[in-house]
Amino acid sequence: MAGAAQLLLLCCLLQGGLCQKWASFMPQSLEGLSGSCVMINCTFSIGLGFDPYLDDTCAAIWTTGGPFGPTVFNSGLTGQSTNANTLQGNLTGNLRAKNCTTVFHNMSPKDDNTYYFGVQCNNPLKIRFPTNATIITITDSLPKPAITPPPVEVEEGDPVRLECSAVAPCPLLPPALTWTPAIGDVKENQQSASVSSVLNFTATRLHNGQRLQCSALYRRQAGHSDLQYENNLTLRILFAPQILPSSRCVSIGSLIRCVCNSQGNPPPSLFWELAGKAVDHSVIPTREVPLGSLVMWSQITVNYLDEDVLSLVCLSNNSVGSDRFVFSVSSTNTTPGFHPLSLFFGSLVGAIGTLLMCLLFFSDQLIKKACELWK
Structure with a gap:
């Protein structure tokens, strides 16, 4: 039996020929969070005819530094004897199914090392796999x-x-993912x-410029405090222009001044039409001014006597769409015009009226005093 074991060990160390079927498979490297667990997904294969040796007596052996380095975990230890393990853990795989997946608990940076797998049974099957190993790095922070x-x-x-994904080195304590604000349906x-967490929603103009945050909350073992990491994304929603209710016309004497406000993304352009034709005249030059990042403001001043003024239209468009608004000039707020000379005469008449009232008041007082003296 000892000779068979030595033969298996020698076969494992050699490359080629009959030894090709003896192999272990695991990630080349793993990153874990301090105070949490690390899971090594592991499988292995053995030579033909050796499957019967995979029985209940077999244990997973993990060593560091090399296939024959110090043993840090032996899944065959039970009860108080598990204290002999440098690392506390669990074999979650089934060795009979050639699954050697193992979870190590409460890892720390001092556990950084290269980990090798082996199988040890109470029979001739005692093997170490030197060709594949996992380099484990424990950090105090995660991406x-x-x-x-x-x-x-x-x-x-x-x-x-939108999909938010986060690493989960410890499957027993996976991070909790949260979207803020929750503007749609979430599937994890x-x-x-x-x-991962997938957020689905239908875009509206109200979402434009909104900042979405995905946070990952990691709970740790052995009394270590929780850790949280966030990532942010700003939404840019393109939408067709909409002429705002603040658009209006005001009559000033014989003139009509109209203001058109439009909101859209990309910022819209504004145009004026009279009788279906682009305006090429204005008492005051037509202006177009941005109000913020998405609102445009335009003003036009025309003569009220213009026969086409009743068909004044504001047009707004961008790469997404367009909008139009027909101004009802007949219902505009009227601000009457005043001439400076009219203002002067009005003020003069008011002053004279006030003076006459004062004279009448004082005359009445003098007459009353004279009557009292006469008596």
Whole structure:
């Protein structure tokens, strides 16, 4: 039996020929969070004819530094004897199914090392696999969650699908993903080494410029405090112009001054039409001024006596769409015009009237005093 074991060990160390079927398979490297667990997804294969040796006496052996380095975990130890393990953990795989997946608990940076797997049975099957190993690095921080796709620029009404994913080195304590604000339906998915959360919603202009945050909350073992990481994304929603209710016309004497306000993304352009034709005249030159990043303001002043003034139209457009508004000039607020000379005569008449009232008042007082003296 000892000779068989030595033969298996020698076969494992050699490359080629009959030894090709003896192998272990695991990630080349893993990153874990301090105070949490790390799971090594592991499988292995053995030579033909040795499957019967995989029985209940077999244990998973993990060593560091090399296949024959110090043993840090032996799944065959039970009860108080588990204290002999340098690392506390659990064999979650089934060795009979050639699954050697193992979870190590409460890892710390001092556990950074290269980990090798082996199988040890109470029979001739005692093997170490030197060709594959996992380099484990324990850190005090993890990368922030990733949001895809990173730039979001869609048109109003389009469906939007955003996915937030975060690493999950400890499947027993996967991070909790949260979207803020929650503006749609959320569906979560957990895999062996990561978790994801998908947010679905329909884009509206109210979402434009909104900042979405995905946060990943990691709970840790052995009394370690929780850690949270965030990532942010700003939405850019393109929408057709909308002429705002603040658009209006005001009569000033024989003139009509109209203001048109329009909101859209990209910022819209504004045009004026009289009788279906573009305005090419204005008492005061037509102006177009941006109000903020998405609102445009335009003003036009025309003569009220213009026969086409009743068909004054404001047009607004951008790359997404357009809007139009027909001004009802007949219902405009009227601000009457005043001439400076009229203002002068009006003031003069008011002053004379006030003076006469004062004279009448004092005359009445003098007459009353004279009557009292006469008596």
